[in-house]
Amino acid sequence: MKLLLDQGTPRSMAALLRDAGFDAIHTGEIGMSEAADVEILRRAVAEQRVVVTLDADFHAHLALTQARQPSVIRVRIEGLRAREFTALLQGVISQCRRDLETGAMVSLQEHQIRIRRLPMA
Numbered sequence: 001m002k003l004l005l006d007q008g009t010p011r012s013m014a015a016l017l018r019d020a021g022f023d024a025i026h027t028g029e030i031g032m033s034e035a036a037d038v039e040i041l042r043r044a045v046a047e048q049r050v051v052v053t054l055d056a057d058f059h060a061h062l063a064l065t066q067a068r069q070p071s072v073i074r075v076r077i078e079g080l081r082a083r084e085f086t087a088l089l090q091g092v093i094s095q096c097r098r099d100l101e102t103g104a105m106v107s108l109q110e111h112q113i114r115i116r117r118l119p120m121a
Helices: 013-019 037-047 058-064 082-102
Strands: 004-005 022-027 050-053 072-075 103-108 112-117
Touching: 004 013, 004 037, 013 022, 013 082, 037 050, 037 058, 050 082, 058 072, 058 103, 072 082, 082 103, 082 112
Parallel strands: 004 022, 004 050, 050 072, 072 103
Antiparallel strands: 103 112
16 A cells, blocks of 8 residues: 655554555655645645545545545654554554545544545435
């Protein structure tokens, strides 16, 4: 799975995810550390990547525009270090892979994963 990590995620996660076999890039690695959310979403669609973020604005944008892509994983757990964030993300991806591949908004809280298929009705 191809991932695009948003600014709020630890930059070192990209390397950890690549070591685990994912095609992962961080916005900071590609000159997008100050890019608008819409630009990040466009890049994710163009490269068929799933956006990983801490930011609620991505889900709001997908819902308002009735977009079918890209899938977005929003992590709503604060204070995660890169290694634990990476492990958590790998678990979420394994549980939600099919939904992410077809277009979904995934919201992750400490004891809950919520999946909404795209486009939002």
